[in-house]
Amino acid sequence: xxxxxxxxxxxxxxxxxxxxxxxxxxxxAATVFSERGLDVGVDEIARVAGVGIxxxxxxxxxxxxxxxxxxxxxYDDFLxxxxxxxxxxxxxxxxxxxxxxxxILASNRGCLSRMWNDDETRILRDEYRRILFELLARAxxxxxxxxxxxDADLDxxxxxxxxxxATTRGVTDTxxxxxxxxxxxxxxxxxxxxxxxxMSAQHVAQIIDNMSAR
Amino acid sequence: xxxxxxxxxxxxxxxxxxxxxxxxxxxxAATVFSERGLDVGVDEIARVAGVGIxxxxxxxxxxxxxxxxxxxxxYDDFLxxxxxxxxxxxxxxxxxxxxxxxxILASNRGCLSRMWNDDETRILRDEYRRILFELLARAxxxxxxxxxxxDADLDxxxxxxxxxxATTRGVTDTxxxxxxxxxxxxxxxxxxxxxxxxMSAQHVAQIIDNMSAR
DNA sequence: CACTATGCGGAGTGAACGCTCCGCTTCGTA
DNA sequence: TACGAAGCGGAGCGTTCACTCCGCATAGTG
Numbered sequence: 001x002x003x004x005x006x007x008x009x010x011x012x013x014x015x016x017x018x019x020x021x022x023x024x025x026x027x028x029a030a031t032v033f034s035e036r037g038l039d040v041g042v043d044e045i046a047r048v049a050g051v052g053i054x055x056x057x058x059x060x061x062x063x064x065x066x067x068x069x070x071x072x073x074x075y076d077d078f079l080x081x082x083x084x085x086x087x088x089x090x091x092x093x094x095x096x097x098x099x100x101x102x103x104i105l106a107s108n109r110g111c112l113s114r115m116w117n118d119d120e121t122r123i124l125r126d127e128y129r130r131i132l133f134e135l136l137a138r139a140x141x142x143x144x145x146x147x148x149x150x151d152a153d154l155d156x157x158x159x160x161x162x163x164x165x166a167t168t169r170g171v172t173d174t175x176x177x178x179x180x181x182x183x184x185x186x187x188x189x190x191x192x193x194x195x196x197x198x199m200s201a202q203h204v205a206q207i208i209d210n211m212s213a214r
Numbered sequence: 215x216x217x218x219x220x221x222x223x224x225x226x227x228x229x230x231x232x233x234x235x236x237x238x239x240x241x242x243a244a245t246v247f248s249e250r251g252l253d254v255g256v257d258e259i260a261r262v263a264g265v266g267i268x269x270x271x272x273x274x275x276x277x278x279x280x281x282x283x284x285x286x287x288x289y290d291d292f293l294x295x296x297x298x299x300x301x302x303x304x305x306x307x308x309x310x311x312x313x314x315x316x317x318i319l320a321s322n323r324g325c326l327s328r329m330w331n332d333d334e335t336r337i338l339r340d341e342y343r344r345i346l347f348e349l350l351a352r353a354x355x356x357x358x359x360x361x362x363x364x365d366a367d368l369d370x371x372x373x374x375x376x377x378x379x380a381t382t383r384g385v386t387d388t389x390x391x392x393x394x395x396x397x398x399x400x401x402x403x404x405x406x407x408x409x410x411x412x413m414s415a416q417h418v419a420q421i422i423d424n425m426s427a428r
Numbered sequence: 429c430a431c432t433a434t435g436c437g438g439a440g441t442g443a444a445c446g447c448t449c450c451g452c453t454t455c456g457t458a
Numbered sequence: 459t460a461c462g463a464a465g466c467g468g469a470g471c472g473t474t475c476a477c478t479c480c481g482c483a484t485a486g487t488g
Contacts, residue, residue, distance in 0.1 A: 014464090015455060018464075021465085043446095055465075055467075057446090062446080153392065160393055161374075163375075163378065167421060167425075174412070175373075178366075178367065178370055178408070178410040179370045182401060183374075183396050183397060183400055184400070185401075187396060196388065199389050203385050210384075228434090229433090231485070235435085255474080266437035266438055268436060268478085436482080436484085437480105440479085441479095442477090443474105444475090445473090446471105446472095449469095452465105453465080453467095454465070
């Protein structure tokens with residue numbers, strides 16, 4: 001019986017050693033990019049994985065394709081967290097998913113700057129955001145979040161936390177949690193309205209489209 | 215009488231044409247880096263300034279030195295805003311300086327990622343932060359900010375806003391203001407405490423030290 | 429005006445890096 | 459075990475980019 005290790009089911013099955021090497025490359029890339037940023041050269045990734053450069057390029061046609069695969073995995077994780085949060089009671093799912101994705105961001109520091117835009121990633125991201133916005137609506141219904149909060153405010157939280165994670169990289173993990181706590185506190189129902197108008201949905205869409213434009 | 219155009223007073227006076235070219239280089243760098251990021255090549259800066267590459271390198275020994283000078287100017291602006299805010303009444307100076315520096319960040323998008331660490335910049339930055347923390351204390355005294363807010367939370371605001379500015383670059387200016395409003399709202403006196411502990415001063419110091427380590 | 433220190437331009441250099449190519453090796457099958 | 463398809467390593471290519479070098483130009487003085 002033929003082994004069934006496939007690359008996302010779309011291509012021919014890889015030989016056993018090739019499949020192993022592919023995984024070692026992904027692991028090495030996740031580690032190295034996390035620790036030292038996306039600017040590390042591909043030869044370093046190959047070295048850490050214990051394979052040649054040629055092997056890397058047979059499995060991933062470009063460096064971008066390798067990063068893209070890592071980003072896709074991050075969105076997979078996001079989506080798992082979001083699905084889980086859908087069953088939280090009392091509108092608490094929003095906070096659950098925000099802290100959950102924050103933790104994922106914090107442990108994937110290297111992939112922060114370029115959140116890819118290929119078809120597959122786009123689908124995952126759209127689904128993740130759909131759930132996020134649903135959870136925001138529920139949180140509002142339960143009075144945990146102020147009525148004048150909008151979907152785009154969640155994107156702001158994401159970009160803010162991402163900025164803090166990138167800055168505090170390798171020194172502390174408390175930074176992003178504190179940021180998250182402050183921003184959630186700022187979105188709690190309160191007497192006075194916020195001092196600034198939210199981003200329009202069009203602007204957000206444009207920003208996300210630019211996200212992997214280099 | 216000899217012209218007195220000097221480079222921060224420390225070196226011999228430049229010839230008039232050289233001083234002009236130096237300023238054109240700084241202006242060009244500010245524009246180009248703002249619009250297209252720090253990855254733009256030095257030859258592009260020289261082209262926009264209307265001078266040769268050699269001229270650029272006679273005035274600034276490395277590309278980093280050029281960026282560093284821009285960053286220094288940004289801190290100059292920060293300090294001016296902070297000084298101004300010191301005379302605001304009723305503990306409102308903090309919000310004034312936060313929105314002020316946010317606006318400066320937003321109009322200097324290119325210098326966001328690497329906030330330099332040479333001696334001169336360090337002095338400006340320390341002075342700016344000293345004032346910022348003084349204004350936080352006053353804001354607390356006037357009951358505008360919660361008692362359990364700490365100095366490090368202001369650094370978090372800065373890094374968050376910087377992340378949002380970098381992400382929304384060129385699309386909208388409302389993003390960072392909304393972020394600022396949400397975070398300030400989160401730091402208003404409130405019933406329940408924040409869900410996360412603040413960063414330690416040591417961690418903050420370490421992060422700032424790493425800031426231009428590349 | 430003449431003279432020199434200062435400044436200028438831009439071709440060229442070296443290093444870094446993404447990526448290719450090809451001779452050799454290994455897996456998996458029959 | 460024998461064989462071919464698949465995989466492997468890494469030298470080397472082309473490009474990009476920060477930076478240098480040097481022959482020519484010009485400002486500013488006496």
